[in-house]
Amino acid sequence: MKQTILDAVKDYFSPVSNLFKAKSAKPKDANEAMFIQIRDNGCLDCGSHDFLEGPTASIAMNIKCANCGSKYNIAPMMQFAERI
Numbered sequence: 774m775k776q777t778i779l780d781a782v783k784d785y786f787s788p789v790s791n792l793f794k795a796k797s798a799k800p801k802d803a804n805e806a807m808f809i810q811i812r813d814n815g816c817l818d819c820g821s822h823d824f825l826e827g828p829t830a831s832i833a834m835n836i837k838c839a840n841c842g843s844k845y846n847i848a849p850m851m852q853f854a855e856r857i
């Protein structure tokens with residue numbers, strides 16, 4: 774079942790589920806895996822941690838690698854990232 778944005782927001786604000794989240798080492802999907810990789814290792818293409826902030830919509834924002842120009846849409850609250 775696909776998680777909606779509302780579910781993710783509820784999830785984020787629930788301390789109990791955050792406890793479980795902290796114990797879970799395995800990302801729940803490819804978007805979360807991508808978010809964690811960008812957060813920990815920087816740009817997927819060049820490893821740069823220097824990002825330019827683009828347009829922001831509610832909980833999501835567009836970022837662009839300052840080094841190689843790769844673009845991502847991320848939602849830190851949901852630990853979500855995708856290429857754009």
Ligand SMILES: [Zn+2]
Pocket residue numbers: 816817818819820821838839840841842843
């Ligand atoms: Zn880059």
